[in-house]
Amino acid sequence: MASTTKRDGYHHGDLRQALLDAGMELVTERGLEGFTLREVARRAGVSHAAPYHHFEDRDALVTALALDAFGRFGTAMERAGRRARSGPVERIRALGIAYVRFALDEPERFTLMFRAELRSSEEATPVERAGLASYQLLIDAVTEAQGEGVIAVGHGPQIVSLMAWSTVHGLATLLVDGPMRRQAGTWRAVQPTVDAVIDDLVEGLRRP
Amino acid sequence: MASTTKRDGYHHGDLRQALLDAGMELVTERGLEGFTLREVARRAGVSHAAPYHHFEDRDALVTALALDAFGRFGTAMERAGRRARSGPVERIRALGIAYVRFALDEPERFTLMFRAELRSSEEATPVERAGLASYQLLIDAVTEAQGEGVIAVGHGPQIVSLMAWSTVHGLATLLVDGPMRRQAGTWRAVQPTVDAVIDDLVEGLRRP
DNA sequence: TGTACATCAGTGAACGCGCGTTCACTGATGTAC
DNA sequence: TGTACATCAGTGAACGCGCGTTCACTGATGTAC
Secondary structure, eight states, X not given: OOTTOOOOSSSOSOHHHHHHHHHHHHHHXXXXXXXXXXXXXXXXXXXXXXXXXXXXXXXXXXXXXXXXXXXXXXXXXXXHHHHOOSOHHHHHHHHHHHHHHHHHHSHHHHHHHTOGGGSXXXXXXXXXXXXXXXHHXXXXXXXXXXXXXXXXXXXXXXXXXXXXXXXXXXXHHHHHTSTTHXXXXXXXXXXXXXXXXXXXXXXXXXXX | OOTTOOOOSSSOSOHHHHHHXXXXXXXXXXXXXXOOHHXXXXXXXXXXXXXXXXXXXXXXXXXXXXXXXXXXXXXXXXXXXXXXXXXXXXXXXXXXXXXXXXXXXXXXXXXXXXXXXXXXXXXXXXXXXXXXXXXXXXXXXXXXXXXXXXXXXSSOHHHHHHHHHHHHHHHHHHHHTSTTHHHHOSHHHHHHHHHHHHHHHHHHHBOO
């Protein structure tokens, strides 16, 4: 049965997916502050107690949403990395652009991914591990580029990767969530700016 | 009368400041989600209705906290800019380090500054204007450096400034709020890393 | 220096609200025979 | 093919809770004379 069919009677069909959809919509509109289980249920057209048959509690639903977001993000990054065929430096560029693009295309998912509330302070959660997996793609590209001698090796791959990650993460954050929010809007509107910034980043890394 | 003296009777002395202190403490511990006016009043040792004599409502207190944070941030940035005496490139470096340092020294204030909830989507709020004033320091330094020909001029000062801002903002965000949170901790612990990343940034900008 | 009085800055009871969660229930579905 | 029954996935009432905000109040303070 398709995930978004209307309910056909007493039973819903695929309430779990409907709750995830409604939850994402609610996070988009109101942020995590305005996220309530009852409102999610309302939007899914179901009583407020029904979600408990699919998620243990409110936190479990939020965590499921974050994991879903990381899944999509990881897919986007892998695809970008695979498409770049002209060497590790271009792969770094492609990963950076894909990072910012994902943030602009799916601002609510991007924001959700980095909410500190989703991570315990003690140990790495599944949500956290999902994020670090994508980072490894960048580290690999940097390591390869330094091995080939095409980017500076003044600092090790850890530092250079962190610097590149900082730049794209900062750019994405400023555009989506931060002070540039109003100027930003869609990916199409800011693509030239993003290209230029990442160009500066990549040129700065390149060995003279 | 000092701002933090214990109350001497029926009247508090400086409840407004005490509420700001308690509010900051509460934001630190629980984030903006867990921020309630009643808890702030409780921590200030005052009835839950008392804050209404000093702040119109909950939002007004949160906004006051954000403005206070931006004030301290702006002061730190100006001081860093003034201290750097060996030309615009070193000023860029100093501003970057001060940016990340502020975030690590005052993580709760830093986080608060960039919460989207504090900004209307329509017009620039006072909170927003406070943030952009500090950005101008960076743009000035980049413009001056490009004028002297000591950093690349491939892209205009807007792009180069945005790139530099993105890097320091991203680094600060990742260290304070993001996936590197657990490794980070205090400024002392990460200073070498921050220095190295900003060094890579500045060297990348430098004209070959 | 005293006194009357306005004003300021607190108090505590009360309001309505929506929340997360629990519970006994019931209708729909699937399976064994 | 029909029937009994277990199980699944909903419902709706109810719980206790803390919230933001309002209100009439009152104690403390400052000022005019």
